[in-house]
Amino acid sequence: xxxxxxxxxxxxxxxDDEAFGVSGTIxxxxxxxxxxxxxxxxxxxxxxxxxxxxxxxxxxxxQIRKKELLKAAEAMGLDDLRMMGLRDKTVEFEDDEKMVKxxxxxxxxxxxxxxxxxxxNLSVHPDHDATARAVVRAIRRMPESERPTLYxxxxxxxxxxxxxxxxxxxHVEGAAKKKLATMNAHASQTVWMMQDxxxxxxxxxxxxxxxxxxxxxxxxxWDQDFE
Amino acid sequence: MELVQPAHLQELIDSFAxxxxxxxxxxxxxxxxxxxxxxxxxxxxxxxxxVVKYELGKVAGESPHRxxxxxPYGWVxxxxxxxxxxxxxxxxxxxxxxxxxxxAVSLEISETPFTY
Numbered sequence: 614x615x616x617x618x619x620x621x622x623x624x625x626x627x628x629d630d631e632a633f634g635v636s637g638t639i640x641x642x643x644x645x646x647x648x649x650x651x652x653x654x655x656x657x658x659x660x661x662x663x664x665x666x667x668x669x670x671x672x673x674x675x676q677i678r679k680k681e682l683l684k685a686a687e688a689m690g691l692d693d694l695r696m697m698g699l700r701d702k703t704v705e706f707e708d709d710e711k712m713v714k715x716x717x718x719x720x721x722x723x724x725x726x727x728x729x730x731x732x733x734n735l736s737v738h739p740d741h742d743a744t745a746r747a748v749v750r751a752i753r754r755m756p757e758s759e760r761p762t763l764y765x766x767x768x769x770x771x772x773x774x775x776x777x778x779x780x781x782x783x784h785v786e787g788a789a790k791k792k793l794a795t796m797n798a799h800a801s802q803t804v805w806m807m808q809d810x811x812x813x814x815x816x817x818x819x820x821x822x823x824x825x826x827x828x829x830x831x832x833x834x835w836d837q838d839f840e
Numbered sequence: 841m842e843l844v845q846p847a848h849l850q851e852l853i854d855s856f857a858x859x860x861x862x863x864x865x866x867x868x869x870x871x872x873x874x875x876x877x878x879x880x881x882x883x884x885x886x887x888x889x890x891v892v893k894y895e896l897g898k899v900a901g902e903s904p905h906r907x908x909x910x911x912p913y914g915w916v917x918x919x920x921x922x923x924x925x926x927x928x929x930x931x932x933x934x935x936x937x938x939x940x941x942x943x944a945v946s947l948e949i950s951e952t953p954f955t956y
Contacts, residue, residue, distance in 0.1 A: 659866075659886075661868060661870050661942040661943045661944075662941060662943075663841070663935065663941050663942070663943055665937055665939065665941030666941075667923055667937060670841050670927070670935060671866075671933060671935065671943070672948070672954065672955075673927075675955075698956075700956055702871065702886070739871060769875070770875070770878070
């Protein structure tokens, strides 16, 4: 059961962060007619997959990933994509207040009933954790009654010890095609993974089907704030 | 990018000597290295758009190559360089790609600043 929302604001640092675990949810919201804004903080400029023989170099990668992001947005039926102009791997070194303001401005403008991002300090990549901290801080400063709900993704090895099991499970089987199209849109990052994944899906591998059909989130709990 | 041809790369490196040039230098294991391999000591470094003027630059060793730039008061070097290109903006881009095509090291030299 996916809850009705007024407006959903998705905030991630890298093109493709949305693909793996949220694209089924975003596609479903769009099918339900719910406005979704996706703010992507960087263009993944520091990605490492260049291929052998290489299809890209350090200076061409951002434009390739920008095109992939646009294609992914199209695959999800998403028409409000914001590219925020930060540089990959530098998010945690930006001024903390600037980061909070960036998020607060997005919230002020879009007035979301739901925000989706990472969970602070359980999201492995420093940019993920820095994004999550800014999102939590921006929402925490709002009066309690005005705060949007915050769904978070966490995948550090100790996630289960800290947070237990996700409390929100979205059944997104109906958006499976769009989810696969979103993954494939980010070909420079996912082509190797998807070769394996499509083989597993063809074999009806239960873990692969679970990945395709379900998306899981932790509702951020203000009574268990990370700081 | 193409596999390094040392003599050609040497010519290109020579062409940037004794000029103010912008440098991009990066080493990386990827941000997920210690997630995928527990206990992995993840280290790397990154500089971008630092201006230097080198008096001598050399391509050394068999592939993967080492590139060293001698400055009036210091050094820049990168090891593990496998690929290079002179792009359409006249920038010399060098990279070390592992067998899977993942970048491990990058050294780039340009007379104009790299984008952000």
